[in-house]
Amino acid sequence: MRFSQTLVILSGIASAFAIPTAPSFAVAQRDLPSVQSNQLRRALLRSELLKKAKILEGFAYATPERNRLIGTPGHNATVNWIKDTIEQFPDYYTYYLEPFDLSLGVSANLTNNNVSMEVFAVGLSPAGSVSGPLVVIPNLGCETADFSTVTPGSIILVGRGNCQSAVKNALGSTAGAIGMLVYNNVEGNLDGYSLQRITTPEGSYVPAGGISKADGEALVARIQAGETIVADLSTEMKVSTTYNVIAETIGGDHENVIHMSGHSDSVAAGPGINDNGSGTISLLEVAIQLTNFSVTNAVRFSWWSREEEGLLGATYYVSQQPQSELDKIRLMLDFDMMASPNYAYQIYDGDGSAFGESGPPGSGEAEHEFERYFAEEAGLNFTSIEFDGRSDYGPFLEAGVATGGIACGAEGIKTVEEAAMFGGQAGIAYDICYHSACDNYENLNVGAWIQMTKAIAHMTATFARSFDLLPARSEAAKAKRMAMAKKMMSDKAIGALWGV
Template identity: 50%
Template sequence: MKSFSVAAAIAAFATLALAGPAPAPISSPTEALVERDLPLVQSNQLRRVLLRSELLAKARILEGFAYNTTGRNRQIFTPGHKATYEYIYKFMSDNGYDVEYNEFFAATSSGSLVVDGVNIPARPMTFTPSGKPTGRLVKVNNIGCEASDYPAAVSGGVALVLRGTCPFAQKARLAGLAGAVGTVIYNNVAGPLDGTLGAADPAFVPTVGISDTAGASLVSQLATATKTASLDVLVTDLPTYNVIAQTKGGDKDNVLLVGAHTDSVNAGPGLNDNGSGTIALLEIAKQLTAFKTNNAIRFGFWSAEEVGLVGSTRYANGLSEAELAKITLYLNFDMLASPNYVYAIYDGDGSAFNISGPPGSAAAEKLFEDYFRNDVGLNTIPTAFDSRSDYAAFAARGVPVGGLFTGAEVKKTPEQAVLFGGQAGVAYDVNYHGAGDNVSNLNVGAWIQNTKAIAHAVATYGISFASLGLGKRDIEKRSEWVQEVPSVADQGHEHISSGCGHEKAEI
């Protein structure tokens, strides 16, 4: 592998030699690809050609995929998601990248609930087991977060549990341990209930979610009559695809991997979560074709993030030690355009949350902090490495990690409103995992700032990894970092300084 001191010298020379004006935005990338003497990438030149209009144009394309799908979403195994990853593959191929599909299998489920012959609309929870249990429907006491809430009558029956306070997984596990043959969780807010149990557990029994009104109706009926419930839940494994694209040039033994997930939840089109990260990488990739890089740039577009980080985990865990060693740094971008945004940077050095990334992660955090503070004069806050986004599998294998985030359902604090504007006491994204996560509700100002910050990182590390302070890459260096494996309740997305970015566990 190349010495970092040599790379730094190359970078210094290039900075002096290429101080001219930025090239025009690429409209016909194939023309640039045939050039043999492209300029070495420079941060200011790459950032300058990134346009809000291009981000929005691609957002409307993804929104169209969702709105042409039953349910108006881009959830895995839907036409909307298939159209998304096929679009990404073609886009990256048309722009001259080496592109491949990375196939893996993920679980999909269907389910129904019938109570005394009446069909109740129900949605199976992610990680529920299959089964066709039938039994007496029994309302659980209180809110089902304690073993004592489950009466003896639950044994052999179907537990009816109100959503709230503790994770779905905890309720499903307690129901199974109490002898229930099935679990029905009903919503505590208006609308149907989608949810995840986070990971498989042998104590789980077939588990579905139903709406608040359906649940309230069943509770009312149980006050005066005995009811029999029948569930029919089928879980099957189907193929889905990550899209992996890499520059043709650059040192392929020193790779910057940048990633974003491509799937949405069932409830909405997922334009912030995570069309925003996907599209930012697509537009950067397009404009990067006007330049060359010393190090190879790889783009990972992950599938099945919303059902347990499956795509990124399968990809990272499937790499041999030799292939893994080629990835010098992984940067993750999930939710970049929250309406009531903050600019959050992963806490690579662990100074805010006492969970640091592998060696090199602190330097990646510093690069983003310095960029926002010194280059564009914007405030930032840290967000914790808690293994609940697509960086997790890479960090677990010792790859340095970093990234950006603008917040999910947690409410903005008054202190953050001073730093970033917006409304205190209101969620960063009131449309998180909902039907309103569409183009009209994106904060395009935050989105373009984050996209330019990513471009700065791509340009910097495309020239040299010297600032990571790793010296020459070696496997032993990566093995120094150990992080606790997240529990079932820890499946979701990342914390920010005021609390969870996405829920610590779905409740």
């Protein structure tokens, strides 16, 4: 099949599902066997996963950018491909593309005391040209007090981390700064980085540029040694429309929804075939094979855009839903990086037993069912990871929705204990190609990938049949969910939410 490189937008479907009542599907639903975990899992093939990985890599490598960053032909082709695939099942799924507009960095220039330095425009900040002395912001710039030394007309120099860069930028602007340089907290540049919030109550935004950790630390050292550094920063931005893809089974109870999701975009550095082509493909393959079965509860699949800039696609989706619609989501599960080469089978700590932060009621039960599946059904080891809201489930946590998920690991370092449990090499990252050009087809661990995809299929089938494993839905349970969400969205948790 040939896939169009031009994004096709469906007219008349923007913010709500149009659930057909055609009798043809009612008959088909009765004729289909009820979904069973083991049968759905058996339908999944490594060859299909790998074939789809080649397609995604092809979308990236067919463009000068060689990536699937939002706003590029590579990502547009990805969205079209997902849409075209779901469109093949008009009697099983209804779907829509959810558009939203955001500003992207096009180019930037930076000199410090007339010496050029590599810089990238930070998305969501305004374009402009500013010049002024650099002021070092202590403590990562997440509190108003950190900006006490800012003078009007200066440019703040602040490290990435602990809170969204939007907060740093707005607090600096309120204190009188006219621009911001943010430097990375890990190796690598900040190409494709964003402020991570469209707006923030802390104030308005000023032009911002992103620089490397090494360059930022070198500037900090010079300023702390007493040198005055005048920065000249200019940035160019463009407004780009990007799209979430939302599909839902026509059959099943739409008052009780299991919501399965992952993000479809990559970073600027590479094609993103593990991050998150693997999750994109796992969800798509499960959605394809699910069409052979009937469901009791509706199953929703979402492929989010612009996760890499701060979970913005999922955040936009949640912002557009009334609470009454979010309350229909009994459980939201997110899948990001399913095929890391030096993998560990990681389950989010929904009950807080490992890391102390639990999710809304139902999150712990989701964790327990993942654990039971890995131990009893698949016979595999597993470990827990912090429920920190770092991927697209974060905005759902904030809305009080029960959430969970699994991952194979990103830039974190594999421990000796994990190497004993899963094989691989201790002392190096789960994915040494994380956010790099080498995150391509060759980067995938297909053995881990098929196991993670089967785990996704198990959870899909289990909750498409019944939500008996979850707490009963009631006003008291809803109040508890919202209280737990409020607790998790403390200042510390918000910093984790955005993957800062």
